[in-house]
Amino acid sequence: MRINISRKNRQNPFIEKVQELSGQNLLVCYQCGKCSAGCPAVSNMDILPNQIIRYAQLGFKDELLESKSIWACASCMTCNVRCPKGINIAEVIEVLRQLLLRKRKDHVEVDKMTNAEKEDVPPIALISCFRKFTS
Ligand code: SF4
Ligand code: SF4
Incomplete structure (x- = not known):
């Protein structure tokens, strides 16, 4: 993949x-x-947390919002406590889910199940497909 890094990139509204x-x-x-x-x-992620x-x-x-990693994240916060720079990675991932959920794009459409x-899917597995970090 070709990556264009420039000052213009950094002024991207998505980053802000x-x-x-x-x-x-x-x-x-x-x-x-x-x-x-x-x-x-x-093991269930296509983009690792540091890559996110x-x-x-x-x-x-687009790469982030289409990634399955943001739904595979269990919001366990392990990454948050391990980060030497104090970044709360789980919150960043929650924001990515939120950006989709605000457009009514759930990972799983329950009304179509x-x-x-x-009955077959454990409730916790269903919940993992929705909003998780509810601060
Ligand atoms: S919150 Fe847990 S599952 Fe999610 S990225 Fe961090 S360590 Fe991984
Ligand atoms: S500085 Fe924090 S967010 Fe960045 S790779 Fe290290 S642990 Fe992950």
């Missing part, structure tokens, strides 16, 4: 929105990888 809603300064991340090293959900922060720094909106499917 993610920082504003999450309350996190994305620029302090120096890509140590400690967040990803402790994340219990990486890098993509957010660069304003890769059959009753048999609803």
